[in-house]
Amino acid sequence: MFAFQSPQPVQLPSPAPPPPPPFRKHLKCTAARGSCRPPLCSLTSNPTISTSAAADDKNRVIQRLCERGELKRALRVLSQETDPNQRTYELLILSCARQNSLSDGLSVHRHLLENGFDQDPFLATKLINMYSELDAIENAREVFDKTRQRTIYVWNALFRALALAGHGHEVIDLYRRMNWVGIPSDRFTYNYVLKACVVSECGLSLLKKGREIHAHILRHGYGGHVHIMTTLVDMYARFGCVKWAGIVFDEMPEKNVVSWSAMIACYAKNGMPFEALELFREMNLETNDLLPNSVTMVSVLQACAALAALEQGRLIHGYVLRRGLDSILPVISALVTMYARCGKLDRAQQVFDKMDERDVVSWNSLISGYGVHGFGEKAIQVFNEMIISGIPPSPISFVSVLGACSHAGLVEEGKMLFDSMVREHRIFPSVEHYACMVDLLGRANRLDEAAKIIEEMRIEPGPKVWGSLLGSCRIHRNVELAERASARLFELEPMNAGNYVLLADIYAEAQMWDEVRKVKKLLEARRLQKVPGRCWIEVKRKIYSFASVDELNPQIEQLHALLLNLSMEMKEDGYVPQTKIVHYDLDLEGKERILLGHSEKLAVAFGLINSAKGETIRITKNLRLCEDCHSVTKFISKYTKREILVRDVNRFHHFKDGVCSCRDYW
Structure with a gap:
């Protein structure tokens, strides 16, 4: 198991004590009363008023420099003897976030502490947001921990920061604390806490918490809020609860394009592409004033790809061109995937070649397309072209190219690519990558090597890894390894009927009918049913x-x-x-x-x-x-x-x- 340590926050020095007031030597006036010139300390030339005016001028200078994007000049003015106000600090903090400068952000934070703004809840909120944007989540936590006057905005800022950083479980714990101290939630709170459930690893505990939050939302009168209910649809979709997502969507008193897109995506990502296309058709019929956006089109194209609905996909491509959405990278990448998965690799390549800009998702779409068609060597060629073009591969890139090697039987090439992940690209293999390697070796009837990879894994083998081994055992009729793999799968996925059916198939191939009957009895005892075969x-x-x-x-x-x-x-x-x-x-x-x-x-x-x-x-x-x-x-x-x-x-x-x-x- 790899051990990772959370990054430590950059330490801020304690604020320095304020300097003593400057020593002023007052000269005694020797002239006759009324005949002398007023001294500098007189009311007609009050130094307090002069200092205040100068501070105001410097504040305006700093603010104008921040608004013009001249952060470095603003910081030079700040380093002089100034008396910044709340607005000045706000603009400085925002400028540090926009210019992606953590060092300048720390400097502004230090100055803020020295000037006694450390308990300003408004600025605490801005600081947490800044550290979130700069990927300094530990510093964001530190600001929250040291702020005693915590308003709902301060809580929401940390919820947002943690949710964006993928620390969903921590958001849930903090949300429980906030409720305990009696601070009422607002619409932003519910959105961030629901998103925390979405970004975290799926688990029954988080789904249960999400349903509890759903109940809170309804009890506190937020059931008609379109943004919150749309986030609920996203949450249920993430956990595969399509039925609940549909109920939330149907009961929404008002729907916008984001709501429709969320439900279409829910169907497309949960193996219901036919329903996704039907809902898209319904959206166009019922909402003349709502135009589908790029997010909608990506989900619709994914549904076309899942069904190999080439003619539907061509119609959607025409719509994309008419709406001018063909310059949006996710849409074009989805088009590449759609044509590839509809069997039109030549068209997928044409769309890819015409792209003015390509990101790693675009390249992955093409690599995966060649892979599922069995063109492993071409997939490797495209993978290498991506690296030459200066785009570093992502973990998904390796899943795609290793899968291509598996379908084409390119064992040695796959092993070399797997070894290059850490050595050349500093990408540590995940469960998906190990599953690809087990599948690659297993299909090639190198089952002993596949089993050895599982034994030497530094992370816990999941259902995908054992499932790959079981599938290979079916191809090559290896009963002994199949029993070992299925035993682990029955522990990890006791309610997945497919594993039992696969083992029964292996026993049937080996004419082990008593064992077939035992597996069928297990299915019946657990009230599981085989997924029926379906085609489109x-x-x-x-x-x-x-x-x-x-x-x-x-x-x-x-x-x-x-x-x-x-x-x-x-x-x-x-x-x-x-x-x-x-x-x-x-x-x-x-x-x-x-x-x-x-x-x-x-x-x-x-x-x-x-x-x-x-x-x-x-x-x-x-x-x-x-x-x-x-x-x-x-x-x-x-x-x-x-x-x-x-x-x-x-x-x-x-x-x-x-x-x-x-x-x-x-």
């Missing part, structure tokens, strides 16, 4: 959904008839249905009937019937493509002379002339 296909700009053994589709008889005819032709050409993957106690005919009812086969048949001859069929699946569907789709692409693109949960499969781009390596 876009035909004539409409998206259709299919579930396995779907009897509700109006064309179901036509689809079954087509698949049955194709099956008979394929059998004559050597196709053998892989009935071993059906774990029901049925005869051979019954098992074949279940195989023909798989959602991807129904989607392919629907595409053949309802799309134009020669048109490419694009399908998205929520699970891994099964071996039988993979084999059948290869045959269909050959018989029908159609190109068929299927994107499963792992990667793209391009079927053409009876061959798949994955080369049966998935």
Whole structure:
């Protein structure tokens, strides 16, 4: 385990004692009364009034210099004998934050302490905000701790600083303290505390706290506040509580573009892309006065990418161009991702090439696009081009390029990239990076090496790591390692039905039927259900959904008839249905009937019937493509002379002339 120490605050010296008043020697006046010139100390030339006027002049000078962005000159004036007021310190603090100068900020803070403003709550708020902007969170805490007159604004400033720095749990603890001392929350408090729940690591304790805050909001009459309720939608979305997010959204008396965007993003990020597009359509129909912004468009493009809805994505691209949103980096990066995940890599590359400016997210979009299509060498090439262009890779860059190596079987290249993370880029591997390496080695049937990586990890292996190992054990039928991986997964994710189903599949492959029955009993005892297979296909700009053994589709008889005819032709050409993957106690005919009812086969048949001859069929699946569907789709692409693109949960499969781009390596 890596041990990290929190940075220590920069120590401020204690304020110096005020200097003694200057010694003034008063000269005795020897002239006759009334005939002499008034002395300097007389009321007609009061030194207090002169000093005050000079101080006012210097304050105005400092303030004007700050407003013009001349911080260094303002600090030189400050270093002279001045008497700054609250407004002067406020502008100096703001200038230090704008110019990103921690050293100048410390200097202003020191001067402020020396002049007795250390208990000014207004300036304490400004100082906390400044230190937050300058990533000096320890100094922000120190200001808060030393301020005795804590108004709600001082509390809110620290809540904001801690939430921005990702210290969500500390915000929750402080919020509890604030309630205990009896300071009432305002709308800013609720926003910052809810955001603290969002930025922290997901956990049931934080979700419970978020729901408690939701109750506080309603009790104190903030249920109609659009900004607070929108933040609530974000919070529930972060925890995957789509139902609760939807309830909050539906009950909002007023919605703005941010509210709509938050709910669309909630659907897009929680595996409900179809609902995201439906809500976007509803937004356009119901809110003529609200125009979608760049955040909205990013979520909508993510939904199109998830569904491989190319025609929908093209329409959205046109809308982006008409609205002039094509200069916004997150939107263009989302366009690159959308085209890549809809199977149009050439178009994704074109959009990328036309970008005037690129950030690491843009490069990651392209790297990931080549990776999911199985073009590992091209993904590595783009990764190297990014580094040459001067953009340092992010942790996500390595997740993308290591994933690309895994899909392409580039083991040695992947190991070199993994080793370069710390050595060349000072990025310490996270659970996601280790999971990529386990997947890379496991797919290549180097399971012993994969297991060794897990044993030598310096951080605790999470479900992703053990899940990668279990998936590889299924591919290579390694029962012993599968049992070890599943045992850890059952501890870490006791309610994830997918792990039990995967182990049952491995036992079934090994003809260990008693063990299969034991796993099924575990599923029943814990009341868990397998996630049903589902596919989506876009035909004539409409998206259709299919579930396995779907009897509700109006064309179901036509689809079954087509698949049955194709099956008979394929059998004559050597196709053998892989009935071993059906774990029901049925005869051979019954098992074949279940195989023909798989959602991807129904989607392919629907595409053949309802799309134009020669048109490419694009399908998205929520699970891994099964071996039988993979084999059948290869045959269909050959018989029908159609190109068929299927994107499963792992990667793209391009079927053409009876061959798949994955080369049966998935």
